[in-house]
Amino acid sequence: MPRFYTPGRIIFGYNTFKDALEDCDTIVTSSSIKEKLEVYKDKAIEFKRSSKTGEPLEDDIYNLRDILVDSNPKCIAAVGGGSVIDATKLAIILMHSNLSLEDFYTKGIPRIENKPYLIGIETTAGTGTGVSAAAVVIDKDGIKHGLVSETLICDKAVYDPSLVISMSREVTAYSGMDALTHAIEAYTSTIDNLPADTMALKAIELAGKNILDAVNGDEKSREMMHYANMMAAFGFANSRLGMCHALSHKIGGRFNIPHGKINAILLPYIIYFNSKDTDRYNDIASVLGLKDVKDIIKWLIKLNEEIGIPLSLSILGDEFYEMIPQIAMETEKDALMKTNPRKAEKEDIEKLLREAYERELITST
Template sequence: MENNRINTFHGPKFIFFGRGAAGKIPQGIAVVSPSVYKNFKALLVKIDSNPVLFARRGALREPGEGDVLTLAGILRKKIKTAPSLPVVAVGGGSVIDAVKIAVRIASSDGLTFEKIYNDGIPRPPKNSPYLIAVETTAGTGTGVTGVAVVTKKDNVKRGIASPYLIPDEAYYDPDFIDVLPNDIFASSAMDALTHAIEAYVSRIENIPADTMALKAAEMIGNNIIAGYKGVLSARELVHYGNMMAGYAFSNARLGLCHALAHLIGGRFGVSHGRINAILLPDVIEHNIEAAEKYDRIAFSLGISVGGLAKHIRCLNTELGIANSLSFLGEKFKSMINTIAEEASVSSLMKVNPCRLAPAEIAEMLSRLYG
């Protein structure tokens, strides 16, 4: 395993979590998911009487580059009018990720996606707005991470990582999770479980990140089914586990499962959590160098040595998620070798526990296709 001699551990300056935490959010320039606005209007108009309702144009889970640029234009005008107010992003991954990038574009002269992809996010100017993230799903952890995902014009998702994308402050209030539809709870919670597991086994050994990852896997894994069935105390623990898994992967990164999820999810219109859930058991079985670490996770979930992949397939079945990629059809089958080649050179493969050849990844995808 690789281990840097000097490690860092980063995250927001403040996290507020617990029932009613959202009541502490200060007034600001709010960008809100329309579904969250519908359910929590009385709370949200106290933060901003005229919030931006942000919805993606497509059915994909992550915002497109065009969505982010449009939002940046709106925010630039609002920030100019009220420069001292914080920007408050309220929603799931698509809203918060879009705001994280849009705020940086709005407060930097001439920043384009091309420059971001080539040179990264530049240090924000001193007068750029304070950023508050209010995560309202159980899954992306984006309220605490320095990561944002966008869908590029070719429908391939691209993760952008930078310390300048970390929100200054984040809120995790389980009241938001109580009202999530069961299928959205299930797929977002499986994304969070994947974050915890991939961060824990990554080649980056970072003690606080690993500690958070293992605890997050336990909290999510042991509560996901009860949460899916509507037990609110279980949903609450999954929500906090999601936050901790976000800390873990922001510091220890992810691996093959997410490399493939980004390549497949956007192209074939499958939700991010669902595609991760389907891929995860096979990724575990191929990452044989991390077997001992997977067993530590299995132990925390009360399952037998070597049983983690099988356990996740059982979770998927109970959550109504298939354990197969056959539903993607012939087009997917014809792209398996291309996707395997692309995944093998993904930056996430640098920290995946095993270095797999394109042929091995293709074999895995073919088996999953059935």
């Protein structure tokens, strides 16, 4: 049965996040955000991340769980990028079950009654985790697990543009490309969900119009990218993602490359591969003011160049090239491949990765 999952309430607009903090007895945040919380600082627990790419490691989440058990919160506001909110979602489930993260990977996320009320307040414009039913964690081998469950949806999500106005150029570029990838993968996934697809297509249009100016510091464009991120998350929370995320989850943690950056590098190659089996890129071209899928690929390559994202996987070096068969084998079995619009065997994925390493697509378009 088609369903459209959302948090209980979405609040968006300037100066909305401090009102949300009033209602909570506990705030989980990063050290840099904690300084901006002013009178609410006393309620704040600092979430400590130990990975270079920012995504939470298993031990980071267990440490947060232990702190939260001691404070026994009734309402938690998780304020930060994807890692802070994802870690808080998972720490809450760990607090209220006798399971481990390993159990979550193999058995899924259990339903929990009477857990604390969770408010997700995103301070970057990319992960969409305030809206989504997903949380990401990196295991001991550097493999990223994207966990999905209705239990992981926040009770309330807040999108306050004042939080993304001062992001660095680099974070704006990476998080914006992640949001754009979410929207494109959701719209082209094998799951047809009318409200989710509508949100995803509008997110593509908003991101397409605003990402370059947002990276260059324009405030209105940064606000629009924050909303594009929110709407892309409505899309992927309900229509799921595809091969770009299946691959980026296998590569990002292993090679310490930010999630949005690796998605941005892969995306033109993925679109080229998928376009043989779906005509949905025609709608995407239309909302971007482009002619066809070839134009989308050219536009993405130019955009990556302008915002400082490399055009090939060669930045990962020989170690990556030698690991291509292993990554392809793992990706073929990834759950997100089921919703990718084109079926891909291990050999197809290997070929795609070699082309992305050697920039074959770039030189032929």
